[in-house]
Amino acid sequence: MENSFLQTYVSIDCVVFGFDKSQLNILLVQRDTPHSTGTEWKLPGSLIYQQEDANEGAHRVLNELTGVKTMTLRQFKSFTSPQRISNLCDVDWLEATYHNKIERLITIAYLSLIKINRKFNSVSKYKTVDWCPISELPQMPFDHNQIVKEALEEIRSWVERDPIILFELLPTKFTASELRRLYQAIHHREYDVRNFHKKITRMEYLLPLEEKQEKVSHRAARYYKFDRVMYNKRKISL
Amino acid sequence: MENSFLQTYVSIDCVVFGFDKSQLNILLVQRDTPHSTGTEWKLPGSLIYQQEDANEGAHRVLNELTGVKTMTLRQFKSFTSPQRISNLCDVDWLEATYHNKIERLITIAYLSLIKINRKFNSVSKYKTVDWCPISELPQMPFDHNQIVKEALEEIRSWVERDPIILFELLPTKFTASELRRLYQAIHHREYDVRNFHKKITRMEYLLPLEEKQEKVSHRAARYYKFDRVMYNKRKISL
């Protein structure tokens, strides 16, 4: 009986979203594939350490990756199928990377948001880190494609409950149409421009600035910024 | 380096909700406490087995507990703090129960819903299983009190996205005021009777029956039932 209980390894995987022009992107890292000469993209992640909880582990992974110390982070689901490391490549890669035979590995998946233009301190331990548009994701190891798929569903329902994540993905100053394109990318549908303006006019935590775009070859758009104080006031009243 | 990675045990814990009169209840089991002569209530749970994923494990736990084979089940969060088994009682209980030294244990928490009047096949391996109103929860081991707290928040947001769970908690036939009291219990606030009637009139998957209450010493209330076919049609159109 005792031996039928599972002692296993637990990892963290992070789906880090960034927004650029009209597209959501995800931060991927490259790993060497043990059996071929090539490389392969995967989600950034790590086994969890003895003395940290999953949140701390996720922060550590992202800090190692980007140098960013604090970020919005949300645990969204654990992936536990015994078959998730059935691929031989993945088994070998785990052994090569962690110098341990790992027969069962569950992962706790996190969502995170970063302004895509933010410069990373290149402290990364990975050879290559890059943004990948969600429409062009490669085949990834383990169940990472499935994890991303569920992360997308999760971010949609999250933004409804807590629109603050929109502003984590935009630069400090942004135009109404950038905000709209982000909203559209997240919900994967188009929104009427006039109705969208009405909607954001109702957000009293969205401050219109005097400043406008410069050197654009069309009518310059007004900039807005997010007012965290107003936002918090409003949230409490809900 | 290798040894700082965590090999650990993974468990499932289930927060099973039932609804009775005006209150949400949770299914608790009793465990012997190793150091005292008493017993203690806790959430039903189990270590995960080698060949099952977390969902299967949660189904197994509830099946062992109630005899019920299929039920609505939702993974909602993993609890991973290294401190969650810092209590000596809990450490000893784990060792006594699983005959293994368990230094680190994370748990994947599930939400589930059962009609409270459903008769259980008493196949339970526990000495005592009982419903406990959420307003009267005892102090529980590990972080089970915290898990229940977060389960309550989760069920609130779940019911918004998928009102079907209301009907998992009610008998097949129910009155409008039972539905309203359930809604109130979940949201922990009161709703105006007239407005609530208007709301449920808009649910085209809620069928009013001809049948009414009998032998009640006040005006008899009409029964309603839930129409799953209409509900699914409607969900697709969303």
Next chain:
DNA sequence: GTTAATAGTGTACTTATAACAATAAGGAAA
């Protein structure tokens, strides 16, 4: 037939959503 208890119902106001098209501003090209 009076009482106690719960069921059932309508109106007015506010707020969010949705459909829909013309004008304004800035730079580039002619």
Next chain:
DNA sequence: TTTCCTTATTGTTATAAGTACACTATTAAC
């Protein structure tokens, strides 16, 4: 400087959902 291209900005009407609010109906018990 005029024209053109591109994107920004703005209002009305209709529909749906949410909120506040109070009286009548029905049943069994006494």
